[in-house]
Amino acid sequence: ERIRVYAPATVANVACGFDIFGFAVNRPGDEIVLEKKEEAGIRIIEITGDDGRLPLDVAKNTAGIAIQKYLAHIGQEDQGFNLSLHKDMPLGSGLGSSAASAVAGVFAANELMGKPLTQQELLPFAMEGERVACGSAHADNVGPSLLGGFIIIRSYQPLDIIQIATPKDLYASIVHPHIEVNTKDARGILDKEISLSTTITQMGNVAGLVAGLLLPDYELIGRSLVDVIIEPSRAILIPQFAEVKAAAKVAGALGCSISGSGPSLFALSKGEEIANKVANAMKNQFALVGIDSDIFVSSVN
Numbered sequence: 689e690r691i692r693v694y695a696p697a698t699v700a701n702v703a704c705g706f707d708i709f710g711f712a713v714n715r716p717g718d719e720i721v722l723e724k725k726e727e728a729g730i731r732i733i734e735i736t737g738d739d740g741r742l743p744l745d746v747a748k749n750t751a752g753i754a755i756q757k758y759l760a761h762i763g764q765e766d767q768g769f770n771l772s773l774h775k776d777m778p779l780g781s782g783l784g785s786s787a788a789s790a791v792a793g794v795f796a797a798n799e800l801m802g803k804p805l806t807q808q809e810l811l812p813f814a815m816e817g818e819r820v821a822c823g824s825a826h827a828d829n830v831g832p833s834l835l836g837g838f839i840i841i842r843s844y845q846p847l848d849i850i851q852i853a854t855p856k857d858l859y860a861s862i863v864h865p866h867i868e869v870n871t872k873d874a875r876g877i878l879d880k881e882i883s884l885s886t887t888i889t890q891m892g893n894v895a896g897l898v899a900g901l902l903l904p905d906y907e908l909i910g911r912s913l914v915d916v917i918i919e920p921s922r923a924i925l926i927p928q929f930a931e932v933k934a935a936a937k938v939a940g941a942l943g944c945s946i947s948g949s950g951p952s953l954f955a956l957s958k959g960e961e962i963a964n965k966v967a968n969a970m971k972n973q974f975a976l977v978g979i980d981s982d983i984f985v986s987s988v989n
C-alpha cells in the first residue's frame with residue numbers, strides 16, 4: 689500500500705498574529721510518498737530538492753518524527769513505512785518548509801492506517817515535527833498546511849484552532865530572496881517583554897484583521913497588517929526590508945510584512961492582477977541590490 693501526499697507552503701504570523709495566524713498558499717509545497725513495509729520502523733529512502741541538507745535520520749526529520757509520534761499515539765509502533773520526501777520549496781525561507789513535510793507525513797500515515805484520526809486530530813503530531821526543526825511546537829504553519837485556508841490559533845493549551853473564511857478576491861504575493869534565516873535564531877532575537885501600549889496597538893490590529901477578513905473589508909485588512917512587536921526586531925535580518933515593503937505598497941498592495949520568521953516577505957492585495965504587479969515590484973526591489981528572488985502568487989483561501 690502506497691500513497692502520495694502534497695502539503696502546501698504557508699505564511700505564518702500574517703503581520704500582527706505572531707504564532708497565532710497563518711494561511712496556506714497553492715504552491716510551493718512538499719510531496720511525500722509513503723509505503724507500508726513488513727518490518728517495523730520508518731526508513732527514509734530518499735529526499736530530493738534539499739541539496740542533501742536534510743537528515744535521513746528519522747529522529748531528526750520533521751516528517752519522520754511526526755509519523756513516529758502519531759504511531760505511538762494510535763498504539764501501532766510496529767507498523768513500518770518507507771518514506772520518500774520531495775521538497776519543492778526552499779529551506780529556511782519562512783514559508784513553512786519543515787511544517788509542510790511534517791503535515792504531508794502524518795496525513796499520509798493516517799490515510800494508510802485507515803484514518804483512525806480526523807484531520808484536526810493530526811495537528812499535535814505535526815507540531816512535534818516543528819519542535820524538532822526549530823525548537824518550538826508552534827502551529828501557525830502546520831495548522832494552515834494541514835487544514836487549508838486562514839487559521840487562528842486561539843489557544844495552545846488546550847489547542848483551539850479556528851479556520852475562518854477569507855474574501856474571494858484576496859491574493860498573496862510572496863517573494864523569497866535567496867538568503868537564509870534560521871527560525872531558531874529569528875526567535876532568539878525577540879524581546880521577551882513588551883509594554884502595555886505596544887500590546888494595545890497589536891491587539892487592535894489582530895482584531896481589525898479578523899474583522900476585515902470576515903466582513904470582508906479590504907481597506908481594514910490593509911490597515912491591520914501592522915506588526916509593532918516582532919517585525920521591528922526581525923527586519924534587520926532582511927536586507928532591503930523597508931524598501932521592498934514600500935515597493936509593494938506603491939504597486940497597490942493592501943499591506944506587507946515578513947512571512948513567518950523570514951526572509952520571505954508577503955503582501956496581500958485585492959485581485960490577482962494587482963498581486964502579480966506587487967510580486968514583481970518586490971522582486972525588482974531586491975534585484976536593485978543584487979539579491980535574486982523567487983515569487984509566488986496565490987489566492988488566500
Ligand code: HSE
Nearest residue numbers: 700706707828948949
Ligand atoms: N510563528 C513562527 C515564528 C513561524 O515567527 O517564529 C515560524 O515559521
